[in-house]
Structures are given as C-alpha cells and as structure tokens.
Amino acid sequence: MQLSVVGSGYVGTTIAACFADLGHNVVNIDIDQEIVDTINDGEAPIHEDGLAEMIAKHAGPESTGRLRATTDYEEVLNTELTFLCLPTPANDDGSIDLSIMKAGAEQLGETLVEKNERHNVVVKSTVVPGTTEDTIAPLVAETGGKRLGDDLGVGMNPEFLREGSAVADFLDPDKVVLGADDDRTREQMGNVFAPLVERADDPPVVETATREAEMMKYANNAFLASKVSLANDLGNICKEHGVDMYEVADAMGLDERIARSFLNSGLGWGGSCFPKDTAAIIAAAESKRYDAPMLNAATEVNDRQPQRFLDLLDKHVDAEGKRIAVLGLAFKPGTDDIRNTRAVPVIDGLIHRGADVIAHDPVAVENMRDRYPDIEYASSVSEALEDANACLVVTDWDQYKVLDEEFDRMETPIVLDGRHCINRREGITYEGLTW
C-alpha cells in the first residue's frame, strides 16, 4: 500500500521504516529539513536499536527505495492512508496540548482538498478520549471539504513501542489496536497491518471504537507507571527496614498475577510518555470532576525518588566543592532521549549543593549539553570517575553493570546506585536506593 506518516520523531521514523520493511511504500513527512535529509541519506535521525540498518535498507542510495522523507505535505496525495505521529505535549497544568496535532490535521486537510478519492487518516499519537472523534476528524473533514465516513475515514491506532527497543516492539507487538467509528476505516487499517500481523505470528488484534482505543493507551501507561511507583513505595519501606526490595520483587514476580516486569524500584519513571500521559489522563479526569487518587499517588511517589537519592548522597558526603560523577543521562538505557530524565532533578540537586558535576552517558551527552552547558562531560566512565568523591548511577546502561576496577580511580569510592545495576566489589562504599 501507499502510506504517509506525518512526524519523523521516535514513533514516526520507526513506524515509517518498519512499514517499508513490511513491503509498503512510505513517505515520511516532517517540518524539520535536517531530519528529512538524514532519512533520505539512508541514516537514522535518532538512536534506536536496528533503526539505522532498516533505514539504510529502504531509504538512500542502494536501498529498496520504499522509504522517502519530505517536508512537502502534497506527497500525501499519492498515498491511501496517513498516520499522524505528531507530539502531544503537556500544558503547564498537565492537560494535553493539542496545538501541534491541530496544526498537522489542518495542514493535512488543506492538502486533501486536491484529492478526489477516499483518504484515511489514522491518529497514532497518544490523545485523550474523544480527541479523534471530536477534534481531529471534524478538523480534517472541514478543512479538506470531505464527508466523514464517506470520502474520509478517520481512525485511532495507539502505539505501545518502548524507546530503546522500538523497532523490535513495533514488529512484534503484544497487541494491535484498531480503533475506528466506521467499519470501512477499520478494515482499511487492518489491511495496513496485515503483513505485520502475519510476520509477528498473529498477535491479538483488538477491533474497537476510537474512544476506547485512545483510553487503552492511557490505561496501559497508567498501569505500568503505577506498578513502578508501587514498587518504589514498597522499596522505600524496604530500605527503612533493611530489606532488599529486589529480592522481594523477584519473589513477587513469581506470582503469575503480578509478573516480575516493571517492579524494578529506584529512581522512578521518566521519559516522554509516562510523566506526560499520567498528567494528561489525570487532567482529563479532573475536567469531568474526578480526582484520580491512585494516579496522583503514583505521580507523588515518583516525584519524590530523586530527592531520596540526593538525601542518600548527603548521608555520605557534603557535596559542596566536591567532584561528583553522574553515570547515565538518558531516561532509560538504549536511547539518547533525555525528556523527563531523572538525571535532571539529580543534577539540579548537585548544582544546588555547589558540587562539580561530571557526567557520562554513552549516547545522550549531546542532547544534555544544551540543558547544562556548564557541567563537565566525560567521554568514558573512567574519565568520569577520575578523582570523584562520589558516583551517582542514574541510568542502567549495560556497560555500567560490568564496572569494576574503574572505581579505583575515585578519590573516595562512594557509589550510590539508583538503578540496581552496579556489581558490588571490595573497596567501594556501595548503597542502593531501595535495597
């Protein structure tokens, strides 16, 4: 099929490359010329396992040519279905900011004026219940002069991929949710996903309406974020009582009803999704006069974890004027994304204490440099640890899990682990956040 994907960010680029790999012809539209040029050169604009290879295979020189990028919306006219993968950030009060989605939908509608055949638009972005039906569909229909359900189909297909494993998650999903308010649109969405469903060995396909599809995404993220927060709540209790939460979590996870995943306690959740999506669904609840006590508590626990980590540092060392190494800047391993990373409140706390911060991350340094131009960045862990008075582990990169004699370079070998990833060894003073 001929597909267009609007937005070449973490989701848009990944799904555009993957749909090309599944045999579709895909044009990826973004307003950022640099991103567009990168993709057309056959390179990945973001760090994501397997993405560079897939883009090289389908875009750029000596590729299948099934993937192209452009800044020109007119290109949607040669396609049958458009995915909207635009950002849905939070307003200051946590509610969803739909301005970028509306601008994209309007631009899409204005372009579709020139198209006579039916076109389908699928919202891939995470949006609060009712957005597709009440805002996006009427906007595209009105600006495009289309009759909804007739020459325009609008659907909602939430995305559950994780950063760091985006390609693998997209190609092998636990479920595919096809939300539409008419059968024809849902059927056409099914055609797009047919090669994926076949390759992934028949994952469950949930056919539903747009509002339910939208809510399924928030429910998923709210559950997972709350699960981590509950693990952190229990972990904080464990710490106060000299109990290792990781041993407890391992045992909890043996119960099939609980499962071990998302019970890793520590610094808590960051990233571009959990914080903004929990805030957005809480705000959506409040707009209907429901105060969502569970989700508010999950957020409160999460917000406290960096402070508990800094308190742990204060217990060991007065950071003023001291050299403190921060290992890990990305919000999780496998990505260069620093959106809502726990490294920010940790570094802020260190700066507030007058510490000399030296930070390391395998891939996220350049992204962090804009935010903190004045702290020191090390190109290796050894360099970061050289003469350090303490080391704070913020992201559980695999390369930190094998650190050993590197700690010998520290002035005072105090290692505080926010992610349960350092191997304890002789000669270091080690303490974990919840164990």
Ligand SMILES: NC(=O)c1ccc[n+]([C@@H]2O[C@H](COP(=O)([O-])OP(=O)(O)OC[C@H]3O[C@@H](n4cnc5c(N)ncnc54)[C@H](O)[C@@H]3O)[C@@H](O)[C@H]2O)c1
């Ligand atoms: N990042 C994830 O892991 C993830 C996973 C599932 C769902 N989501 C959801 O998917 C949506 C997109 O997230 P993302 O992380 O890919 O965002 P992103 O910020 O990485 O990328 C968005 C892209 O859209 C482009 N853009 C902005 N305005 C545009 C316009 N008018 N026309 C064309 N392009 C435009 C930007 O230049 C950018 O490249 C959000 O709703 C997010 O919540 C994200």
Ligand SMILES: O=c1ccn([C@@H]2O[C@H](COP(=O)(O)OP(=O)(O)O[C@H]3O[C@H](CO)[C@@H](O)[C@H](O)[C@H]3O)[C@@H](O)[C@H]2O)c(=O)[nH]1
């Ligand atoms: O046991 C755990 C698991 C995760 N985290 C943290 O939680 C955050 C989110 O992690 P993860 O869910 O792996 O990454 P994301 O890429 O943010 O993916 C989430 O958000 C995406 C965007 O909505 C969804 O598509 C995914 O299904 C959902 O897992 C990160 O800061 C992790 O460090 C923990 O602290 N403990």
